[in-house]
Amino acid sequence: MHKKISLTVNGTKRSVEIDERESLLEVLRDKLGLTSVKQGCGVGECGACAVLIDGTSIDSCIYLASWADGKDIRTVEGLEVDGKLSDVQQAFVDEGAVQCGFCIPGFVISATELKESGKDYTREEIRRALSGHLCRCTGYQKIVEATEKSLKKK
Amino acid sequence: MEFTTVGKSYKRKDAAAKVTGKAQYTRDIGRNNMLYAKVLRSTIAHGFVKSIDTAKAEALEGVVKVFTPDNLPCGNFPTAGHPYSLDPSHQDKADRKALTDKVRFYGDEVAAVVAVDELIAQKALKLITVEYEELPFYLDAEEALKDDAVEIHEGSKNITGHNSYTVGDVDINEAFEKSDYVFEEVLEVLPVQHCHMENHVAYAYTEGNGRLVVVTSTQIPHITRRILSQALDMPAGMIRVIKPIIGGGFGNKQDVCIEPLVAAMSLALGGRPVMYDMDREECMSCTRTRHGARFYMKTGVRKDGRFLARELTNYGNGGAYAAHGHSQVGKMGGNFYRTYPAELATKYEGYTAYTNCSVAAAMRAYGIPQITFAVESHVENIAKAMNMDPMKLREINMVTQGFKDKLSGITINTCELPEIVKTAKEYIHWDAKRAEYAHQTGDKRRGVGFALFSYPTATWPVALEIAGARMVMNQDGSVCLQMGATEIGQGAATVFSQMAAETVGIPYDMVHFEEFTDTDICPFDTGAYASRQTYVGGKAVKKAGLIIKDKVLDRASALLSLEKGDLDVKGGFIVRIDNGERVSSVEDIALDSYYNRHTADTIATDVTATVETNGIAFGGSAAEVEVDIRTGRVEILKLINIHDSGTIINPVLAEGQVHGGMSMSLGYALSEIMLYNPKNGAPRNNNLLDYKVPTLMDTPQLDVAFVEPYEPTGPYGNKALGEPPAITPAPAIRNAILQATGVEVNKLPMNPQGLFEHFSAAGLTEEV
Numbered sequence: 001m002h003k004k005i006s007l008t009v010n011g012t013k014r015s016v017e018i019d020e021r022e023s024l025l026e027v028l029r030d031k032l033g034l035t036s037v038k039q040g041c042g043v044g045e046c047g048a049c050a051v052l053i054d055g056t057s058i059d060s061c062i063y064l065a066s067w068a069d070g071k072d073i074r075t076v077e078g079l080e081v082d083g084k085l086s087d088v089q090q091a092f093v094d095e096g097a098v099q100c101g102f103c104i105p106g107f108v109i110s111a112t113e114l115k116e117s118g119k120d121y122t123r124e125e126i127r128r129a130l131s132g133h134l135c136r137c138t139g140y141q142k143i144v145e146a147t148e149k150s151l152k153k154k
Numbered sequence: 155m156e157f158t159t160v161g162k163s164y165k166r167k168d169a170a171a172k173v174t175g176k177a178q179y180t181r182d183i184g185r186n187n188m189l190y191a192k193v194l195r196s197t198i199a200h201g202f203v204k205s206i207d208t209a210k211a212e213a214l215e216g217v218v219k220v221f222t223p224d225n226l227p228c229g230n231f232p233t234a235g236h237p238y239s240l241d242p243s244h245q246d247k248a249d250r251k252a253l254t255d256k257v258r259f260y261g262d263e264v265a266a267v268v269a270v271d272e273l274i275a276q277k278a279l280k281l282i283t284v285e286y287e288e289l290p291f292y293l294d295a296e297e298a299l300k301d302d303a304v305e306i307h308e309g310s311k312n313i314t315g316h317n318s319y320t321v322g323d324v325d326i327n328e329a330f331e332k333s334d335y336v337f338e339e340v341l342e343v344l345p346v347q348h349c350h351m352e353n354h355v356a357y358a359y360t361e362g363n364g365r366l367v368v369v370t371s372t373q374i375p376h377i378t379r380r381i382l383s384q385a386l387d388m389p390a391g392m393i394r395v396i397k398p399i400i401g402g403g404f405g406n407k408q409d410v411c412i413e414p415l416v417a418a419m420s421l422a423l424g425g426r427p428v429m430y431d432m433d434r435e436e437c438m439s440c441t442r443t444r445h446g447a448r449f450y451m452k453t454g455v456r457k458d459g460r461f462l463a464r465e466l467t468n469y470g471n472g473g474a475y476a477a478h479g480h481s482q483v484g485k486m487g488g489n490f491y492r493t494y495p496a497e498l499a500t501k502y503e504g505y506t507a508y509t510n511c512s513v514a515a516a517m518r519a520y521g522i523p524q525i526t527f528a529v530e531s532h533v534e535n536i537a538k539a540m541n542m543d544p545m546k547l548r549e550i551n552m553v554t555q556g557f558k559d560k561l562s563g564i565t566i567n568t569c570e571l572p573e574i575v576k577t578a579k580e581y582i583h584w585d586a587k588r589a590e591y592a593h594q595t596g597d598k599r600r601g602v603g604f605a606l607f608s609y610p611t612a613t614w615p616v617a618l619e620i621a622g623a624r625m626v627m628n629q630d631g632s633v634c635l636q637m638g639a640t641e642i643g644q645g646a647a648t649v650f651s652q653m654a655a656e657t658v659g660i661p662y663d664m665v666h667f668e669e670f671t672d673t674d675i676c677p678f679d680t681g682a683y684a685s686r687q688t689y690v691g692g693k694a695v696k697k698a699g700l701i702i703k704d705k706v707l708d709r710a711s712a713l714l715s716l717e718k719g720d721l722d723v724k725g726g727f728i729v730r731i732d733n734g735e736r737v738s739s740v741e742d743i744a745l746d747s748y749y750n751r752h753t754a755d756t757i758a759t760d761v762t763a764t765v766e767t768n769g770i771a772f773g774g775s776a777a778e779v780e781v782d783i784r785t786g787r788v789e790i791l792k793l794i795n796i797h798d799s800g801t802i803i804n805p806v807l808a809e810g811q812v813h814g815g816m817s818m819s820l821g822y823a824l825s826e827i828m829l830y831n832p833k834n835g836a837p838r839n840n841n842l843l844d845y846k847v848p849t850l851m852d853t854p855q856l857d858v859a860f861v862e863p864y865e866p867t868g869p870y871g872n873k874a875l876g877e878p879p880a881i882t883p884a885p886a887i888r889n890a891i892l893q894a895t896g897v898e899v900n901k902l903p904m905n906p907q908g909l910f911e912h913f914s915a916a917g918l919t920e921e922v
Contacts, residue, residue: 127851
């Protein structure tokens with residue numbers, strides 16, 4: 001049931017021995033130490049575990065690790081470059097979008113997907129695009145504002 | 155009051171760590187050689203374990219141990235995050251064990267498996283067979299209180315707690331007789347759940363010297379230590395509790411839910427690390443909930459709208475174990491009287507009942523969202539019946555500054571309710587919209603509504619209020635601040651750092667707050683609850699800050715040969731008071747305090763503050779809604795919360811708190827409810843798909859306003875803010891629906907199904 005997969009994680013090529021039943025969430029957290037990937041439900045309801053898979057935000061708890069073979073995976077650990085936060089991360093800090101922070105890596109990942117698309121989004125489109133993530137602390141208000149601000153920064 | 159650092163929107167201390175994954179939550183930090191536990195939960199709601207067979211589970215490869223009540227040493231313990239009472243009659247009920255063979259709710263803990271990984275532990279659970287003897291079960295408080303009901307706890311008659319009071323110089327019946335109108339009705343709220351994003355998780359191990367370490371996602375590290383000492387019969391000093399970064403709590407982590415279990419299992423396994431990380435389904439139905447309650451409300455009113463007599467009998471559904479006992483329902487009673495003091499008499503009778511529902515305990519605002527929904531709906535219904543402006547009726551009856559609370563002895567120093575009403579009216583265009591929406595037909599109808607609240611800051615005089623702060627100045631002039639008060643996401647680390655900077659006279663960035671609350675390191679404090687920390691903990695920070703500043707000035711005076719009275723500390727410098735000249739830096743003074751070969755004496759202090767006051771916070775919500783009569787769907791067009799919480803320490807963080815509370819109340823209003831199967835008591839929707847937490851698409855623009863009187867009892871003029879935002883959006887929305895449709899919805903939630911039934915009963919659905 002074990003197999004080896006090769007994937008790029010935050011820019012670094014990795015080969016990992018996995019149990020085929022494992023989710024990408026488990027492999028990223030337990031084997032690669034990327035603990036920003038949070039498990040809030042384990043069944044794709046809350047979005048806390050979202051990571052970028054070839055540039056698309058996907059819940060890693062319901063994505064088998066074996067599917068990640070050959071894919072490019074990014075987590076929030078990889079968005080900070082040389083100690084400088086990405087525009088999205090910085091906007092979340094500046095706008096007060098962070099409270100307990102457990103849902104935040106997932107939101108940052110989905111907002112990063114929007115940012116990297118280079119497209120413009122209305123506030124309503126932002127709301128829809130982030131609606132797969134649950135947050136119990138913020139009422140989403142400052143998360144939407146932070147995302148909007150980061151998208152405006154060209 | 156002029157402040158330098160307080161009142162400004164400094165960025166959160168932990169924000170950068172949280173957007174980069176550097177923040178360490180309980181599950182993110184572990185131990186070598188960790189074992190993992192899973193819990194076998196009952197599949198009946200009430201009864202006994204007749205027999206349990208664990209042999210097959212024990213034989214599974216990778217299983218280390220299967221625990222049942224028979225082989226897990228653990229005594230009875232209470233679970234409430236309350237200060238210990240030295241008076242045995244006021245202590246919380248110690249009715250819980252880590253594992254049980256008497257089942258009191260569907261999901262009660264009957265056995266646990268410890269294995270080398272979670273998957274094996276999970277598999278092993280399926281190999282355990284249990285035979286039960288079932289008893290009748292009760293999901294409703296009043297059903298459980300019937301004379302012939304089977305007792306859930308022996309000798310309790312299913313009463314967790316009861317209190318009653320009457321206030322006023324006139325007998326309540328006489329007061330009703332003197333009233334021109336008497337209004338009576340029944341209102342009801344149902345249980346809901348916190349749904350913090352991080353589930354309960356904890357692990358335990360022993361150090362080489364036998365001391366127990368428990369790392370846990372808790373709001374109450376010091377109380378957890380005390381409860382562990384009760385459960386395990388260990389001296390408190392042999393226990394160390396560490397709270398890492400917390401992924402939300404909202405009161406659910408103000409109970410000790412899983413710590414005694416992991417600790418007892420670790421001790422039984424020679425101190426090997428054992429972790430238990432609940433899954434979402436367990437966390438929703440097997441930790442704590444917000445009490446459901448039924449309110450029998452009666453109000454006597456004079457022709458001019460003045461309330462002469464108010465009476466309430468209240469049945470709270472406390473669920474299967476005592477947890478916080480009668481505290482929530484008791485608090486509802488105090489709130490009932492305070493917010494609208496009747497002219498002649500007020501009478502309250504509150505019961506908390508044991509039922510076979512999930513255990514109810516603390517959830518953001520501790521009973522007050524429930525009572526406020528009932529009271530604010532009732533007040534609105536009275537206004538409608540009397541054909542009065544509901545805002546006017548509130549203005550006639552609401553509590554005012556200077557009010558002496560006869561129950562608590564507290565006098566209200568600051569109360570901005572009149573300003574809150576005014577702000578709400580302007581925001582929602584009250585008079586114009588009330589007129590515009592007065593007579594609507596058609597399938598979509600609009601309305602505006604308002605609700606207000608009062609809320610105590612901290613728990614005095616009900617309970618002890620104590621907070622510790624330790625401040626140590628580093629050689630660069632910055633300070634490390636350690637507190638027992640806990641950062642759980644609300645921003646405590648940031649606001650305490652602002653307070654410390656303010657009082658010591660150094661920049662915000664020169665305060666370093668220890669976010670991992672460690673009972674070995676951080677001084678005693680009862681924890682994050684009751685919107686108490688900025689008020690009580692703030693007093694400790696101020697006390698410590700003044701001492702540090704004084705010590706800095708002493709050294710500066712000696713070092714510079716200047717009169718201490720001529721000097722002040724500002725912005726990290728020693729300045730002359732008369733002309734503001736910088737004569738030295740705090741850094742130079744601090745460096746000298748470390749390394750002066752004759753007078754070295756580091757600048758540090760460790761203080762405790764107690765509080766025997768209470769600054770009551772106030773606020774209200776105004777809502778404009780559009781109701782679809784045919785579908786029962788409600789769209790929120792406008793929603794504002796207006797808060798009188800005294801001085802706002804950090805406006806951006808405060809807005810964030812308010813947004814979150816509004817969102818929680820929005821869910822309470824329109825979508826959230828814990829459902830139990832009436833046939834077997836099983837939870838039906840204990841997951842984030844079927845339980846409807848508001849998503850982004852359900853959440854409107856959330857508006858916030860603050861009115862900021864200087865509360866003289868608060869350390870920086872501040873009062874409660876953490877919990878109050880979750881109180882009034884629900885009744886404001888309910889009252890807006892009433893204006894839109896004319897239908898009095900006296901029960902939460904107002905989800906599409908519920909509203910459709912109300913509208914059908916009122917004949918509205920046939921009209922459109």
